[in-house]
Amino acid sequence: MATQPVNSENHDWQLANAQPEAPEESGSKESSTKHTQQEKPSSRGETLSSVRTYLGLHPHVPIDDEHEDLEHHELLWSRIRLTLREPFAEFFGVFIMVMFGDGSVAQVLLSSNSTGNAGTISTSAPGGAGYGNYQSISWGWGLGVMLGIYVAGDSGGFLNPAITFCFCLYRGLPWRRFPVYLVAQFLGGFVAAGVIYANYVNAINNYEGYGIRSVPPSKTATAGVFCTYPQPYLSKASQFFSEFITSTLLMFVIFALKDDSNQGAMGKTGAGHMFPLALFFLIFGLGACFGVETGYAINLARDFGPRLMSYILGYGPEVWTAGNYYFWVPIVASFLGCTFGGFLYDAFIYTGPESPINTPWLGLKRLVRPELPRKKRAKSAV
Template sequence: MSFGEIFLWELMGTATLTLLGCGVVANVQLRKSLGYDGGWLLVAFGWGFAVFAGASVAAPTDAHINPAVTLGLAVNGQTPWEQVPVYIVAQVIGGAIGAVLCWAAYKLQFDTHDDPGSTRGIFCTGPTVPNAPWNLITEIIGTFVLVLWIILSPQAGPGDSPGVPEFGNAALGYAAVAFIVVSIGASLGGPTGYAINPARDLGPRIVYAVLPIRGKGSAEWGYSWIPIAGPAIGGILAGALALALPAT
């Protein structure tokens, strides 16, 4: 696959991811939205199925839609290193585009929201208890789980009996990834909002900083390195561990 094709599919997949992922948070947080106050579980499921949709769109590129996944697969030897910058640039730009589309869909709700200073959380993550080392560890752990699962997840294959397939997680397609993302959000997402994807956080954070949102708060650039570095480290560690494990 050419660099241009990788760029296009990853951009579209990541744009789909952040349009739907940021969209579910907007639906829950903006007071004049029908999903207002829907709760954390709705957010976790919304992001999980946003990953399913984005990955399905980006299927021609093996659906990384996440620099941490790209780095983990590169360390594991499954993605050529020369392709890594193309993947990551496309993912960040796609993340930004999806965030703009989310804002456009909810423009009237943003304009009439009674607490516009709190809207940053619709676009990007932040800690409930600020502490850089521990926030970083939280993001490393969540991303490590995701990327290790992606690398080691059993694939569908032929069974022992003719005509009877032996199904692994691949039998569910990208829906299987959605379930693990929902699980991470429900179990590990509370401390930092579980970015587990630098592009999902950086692209929308840039967009939030420049969009004409009435009364918006700070983009909190001082925290922004954590949802970049944490997932990157977690992805690299997962790729390295998977590489070190004996073949099965």
């Protein structure tokens, strides 16, 4: 099945529980012999489809038609890859996103006091005092999200558990898919943070001192390379509101970009093939306009995974207690903010039938009675 990146229609979410089509029967002896020879691969294919369906994935793997019947798909790792192709894509999509995002933070922070051999500020860096500034971080996260979506195109390119949750809630993505995507996204951020640390460990030692690891508000803290920390002047309510409003904006705009019934800019439907680029500008804008207070985490996988890695690497329990136990705010606020942003878009703009907002009692009736069928208005033939 040929696919295009970041196109929800390619994943056929509404048919996630459909069974694979049965092979055509043939009365010829040659066809019967061929069927017998391929009985074992067919059984493996049925097992693969069953496992994928159990996980909430579409029974058919999203691969190119030319790759579908190649012999190497009978190898053990090939079968594992076909079974978990979308979770693998989400893992590496988040991995790429965090590598570029945390990498930009590390370069800007750790080069800010670069010194030469004489102990003076190094003049090898642009401007003589470091490699980049805050806008470099906004660029890094924007690029990371855009490239991560390209990597995870066949999985939907969600890269964020809160966004996955909203597509389950508002767009019919199977709920069974949510936990496997959540684990894949979390592990992607967790592993990426470890790679960033391995790459920058000498720079961290140079910046803080060998073996010294601290968190904000320490003036030499490097924990902010991996996850977000709030400004010390913020109250808990302000911390929460900052993450909530950025998450709301994120989800509202994503639904607009993915809405094919929305003519959007220049008369086009949705963002189409420009979706990854549009997300680049969205993330860049959120960072440029709302990043100062809490660092706009807006993503459990981007914040909690690297935070856990920094704890394991020696930053200590302060990664949980800093900011008056701020660590839970990006988790809860991202889910609530994205849910609210999706609600706003569907309540005031979206007209599609799959959203529960467009059902009796704004979806509450379906919540109480999930067995009720989703009614779709039949399209008249032209």
